[in-house]
Amino acid sequence: MKKSYFLLVCACALLTGCKHTSSSLEIRLNQVGFRPLQEKTATIDVCAADAAPCSVSILSASGDTVWTGTASPTMLNPISGKPRQLVDFSTLTTPGTYHLIASSPHHLTASSPITISPRPYRFLTRQALRAFYYQRTAMPIDEPYAEGYPRPAGHPDTLVLVHASAATAERPENTIISSSGGWYDAGDYNKYVVNSGYTMGVFLMAYEQQRAYYDTLHLNIPESTLPVPDMLAEAMYNIRWMMTMQDTDGGAYHKLTEPDFEGFIHPTECQKPRYVVLKTTPATLDLAATLALAARIYAPYEHVYPGFVDEATEAAKHAYEWAKANPAIYYDQPAMNEQFTPAITTGAYDDYDAQDEFYWAATELYLLTHDPVYRDEALGYCPAQFTPATWGNVAELASLEWMLHPAGVEAFAQECQTALLAHLQPYIEEAESISVHRSPYGNRAEDFFWGCNSEGCCWRGIECLYAYRLTGNELYRINAERCLNHVLGQNATGYCFVTGFGAHSPQQPHHRLSNIYANGPLPGFLIGGPNRERQDEGIDGVQYPKNVSADESYLDFRPSYATNEVTINWNVTLFALTAGLDAQQ
Ligand code: G3I
């Protein structure tokens, strides 16, 4: 740390009239980086609601003052009521590394490093994609691909038992099948078709939007020598597994799982039996949609994956037909456990409405086959209510596909676009009015729930990117960047919620694989984030501060699975947002 800057920071500890220590936590900003012409703001903690606007200086690495200005009048965080000021330093455009100093009569605070560079999100995108490689089951993670995090193979899944709930005449209970490969879902060691399907949808749709960008993104994975984009090679590892989850009748098993969660042990130490359980309508339709989309995306790579397009096409159609014949088989784990043994107590990904999955599957099958029967069925399944996409409601994925492929259904596609823009409008207005983080996300207590960094913040940024692509309105791209700023540090906790990035990032994610490394956590993983429901409170020592506000209900504590876990469906939204922004350059 430069001596002059160090002395300045030390002065903070002496001058502060508040309880605050002079830590960079008191200035909240994107801890990864800004493009030169990007909007740049920081949020400053102040002592009282009537605090006068702070004076702000920005120092270069050599300690020179390169920017001065004044913060906004004090605003109150709409959730916690805490006093904050905003400073806009967008006129600083020269690439470099800086620190922001905020001063008031009794308060002096220094920020964490501020980076301005031409492509601040490219490395983050790479690492967020490499996180999927680290999640691979059934193969060793070896150097040079491991990049400091090697491990032996875990869970070959070549001896998987058919659970009683999934038994058929052809595959009776305890039939042994192989269902090898694919990604671990999250911090646990199981594999779930519903979440995997949503993840593959966002993954491959992101690729379709920016083929040229992703085609040049080298991930240093074992398949990097193949004549196929690394990103598609990585996805294929999971798609191949998903195909093994389809029974001979076309239905898809809901998940592959041990009966109850393994402890925080090395994957090679796991001894529990693994089962495929109950075929469900949502899982089967998610498989149908995934394979139909994949058949379209991988068509140019038949020479790398001979026969895949035809195989995926037939499997998708078979799955859709099974779902039409079994339209309402849902995963009710407690009910299943009353009927069958062994009891299964791992993640449920339960969903009691398959209309959205029918909508998505029929849409993808139409885009693949151009068979008007699928189109007409898809439009009939479109729900009246607009709902942001998540693993349990994939309708928006279908609507986005129609917006991007409107041929023959222009009026319907326009209706979808109108609904998307109407959905975004109030949040964009909040960014400019009540937000102390200049963000269209995180201004309401309801914004903070399990996985909200992804399903809330990153996904809203992705929605803004789609709106930008569809309308060309810069405001949407700016708000997509604001969502990323929020995840990367301009938020109530002051955390940069991606492991290995930023000056203050999670160190103890609820992630069994990270736990096996002395140099952990594994980098590039998006953390779930603050969760006002706090479902893990009281379990394994999880204790939140008394009266903690919704936007601060986060613990960087390994047992906190409700705020500090990682998952494949969260990471896909991270790279879809960072790549979507990076590709604009
Ligand atoms: O979406 C609603 C929101 O509108 C509402 O304001 C909020 C508060 O009531 O709830 C939100 O729903 C939450 C939902 O996550 C959001 O996707 C539910 O409360 C919450 O229970 C649900 O948690 C899920 C969790 O499993 C428990 O079922 C997470 O989505 C899901 O990511 C997580 O998945 C687990 C797997 O089961 C096992 N592997 C790890 C993985 C991640 O923790």
Ligand code: 9MR
């Ligand atoms: O590790 C499990 C995590 O992946 C799940 O999201 C979470 C909720 O289903 O459960 C975690 O497992 C915990 C279990 O629920 C309670 N006992 C401790 C387990 C490890 O934290």
